Amino acid sequence: AQSVTQLDSQVPVFEEAPVELRCNYSSSVSVYLFWYVQYPNQGLQLLLKYLSGSTLVKGINGFEAEFNKSQTSFHLRKPSVHISDTAEYFCAVSDLAGGFKTIFGAGTRLFVKA
Amino acid sequence: DAGVIQSPRHEVTEMGQEVTLRCKPISGHNSLFWYRQTMMRGLELLIYFNNNVPIDDSGMPEDRFSAKMPNASFSTLKIQPSEPRDSAVYFCASSLQGEQYFGPGTRLTVT
Numbered sequence: 001a002q003s004v005t006q007l008d009s010q011v012p013v014f015e016e017a018p019v020e021l022r023c024n025y026s027s028s029v030s031v032y033l034f035w036y037v038q039y040p041n042q043g044l045q046l047l048l049k050y051l052s053g054s055t056l057v058k059g060i061n062g063f064e065a066e067f068n069k070s071q072t073s074f075h076l077r078k079p080s081v082h083i084s085d086t087a088e089y090f091c092a093v094s095d096l097a098g099g100f101k102t103i104f105g106a107g108t109r110l111f112v113k114a
Numbered sequence: 115d116a117g118v119i120q121s122p123r124h125e126v127t128e129m130g131q132e133v134t135l136r137c138k139p140i141s142g143h144n145s146l147f148w149y150r151q152t153m154m155r156g157l158e159l160l161i162y163f164n165n166n167v168p169i170d171d172s173g174m175p176e177d178r179f180s181a182k183m184p185n186a187s188f189s190t191l192k193i194q195p196s197e198p199r200d201s202a203v204y205f206c207a208s209s210l211q212g213e214q215y216f217g218p219g220t221r222l223t224v225t
Contacts, residue, residue, distance in 0.1 A: 032212040043118075043205055043216030044157075051212070090157065094212040100145055101170055102214060104157045 002027040002093050006105035014113050015083055021076040021108045023091030032094040033074045034102075035065055039087045047089070050074065061085065086112045118217035120206050126223045132194040135220045138187055139208030147214060148181055148191050149205040157205075163189065196224045 007022040025033065032051050036044040048059025055067040065076045074091060091105040119138040127133055139146050147162040161171040163183045171181070178197070183189040193200055201224050207214040 034213065036214075036216075043218050044207075044214075045216065046213055049213055092214075096212075100164075100209060100212045101162060102147070102159070102209075102212070104159075106156045 002031065002095055002101075002103045004091050004093050004103050004105035006089075006091050006108050008108050009106065010109045010111065012111045012113060013081055016080045018079050019077065019081050019085075019110065021089050021091075021110065023074045023076065023105060025072050025074065025091070025093045027072075027093060027095065030096045032096065032100075033065075033067060034092040034094065035059065035063070035074070035076050036090045036092060036104075037061075037087050038090065038107075044090060047076070081110070081112050083112050083114060085110060118206055118208050118215055120204075120217035120220050122220060123218060124221045124223075126225065127196055128225055129197055130195045131224075132192065133196045133200075133222060133224075135191040135204050135206075135222070137189045137191070137206030137217060139189070139206070140215055141187065143208035143210045143215070144186075145209040146183060146189050147207045147209070148189070149207065150202045151205060151219075152202045160191070193222075196222075198224045200224050 003026045005024045013019045034049045035047040038044045048057050050057050050067045058064045063078050088107045090107050094100050094102040121136045148160040151157045160173045161181045166183045181191045203219045205219045207216045
């Protein structure tokens, strides 16, 4: 069975500061890894994905994430955040063998302060 | 591409009434997922389909909930009878190979 743990429920940060949102997963099979963002009153949209290859993946809005197989982590980073980055961020793992069943983490609320 | 389409966007109903939520996935996607999101429980997977076939409905809370996918371009989630604790935002998402595209959601309020 798969599981996803987002280690921080809320992350407050000042504008232009760097941020890291942490995600750990567990799975007994090969998986794809994703980060999604949800702005208020909207559905989730894909930020970035790791399928294979380079462990550092870049996504939209200046975000990037690094896949670490030994630590089973997929942390999301941005070197300088903007007020508009305030949103809920979800880490997700998709099981390649199970018809791409996807498990989402509980979410991390990023709050960027001026 | 119009993306994933959900209707209605908002639904207010009284306890005991039947509620039907609708979803049109992105053309060409072969997987469809129904989620429920609340403040208390976060984002929960209810059921998902591959090639119109239900694969895993273990997240469906109880027999009052049912979902169908009669063809590749349409799915419904039905709650009968509805209860106040069903109040939530219900999302539909479609996928081709793991990456999911979400609809705008249906905000359901059961009074």
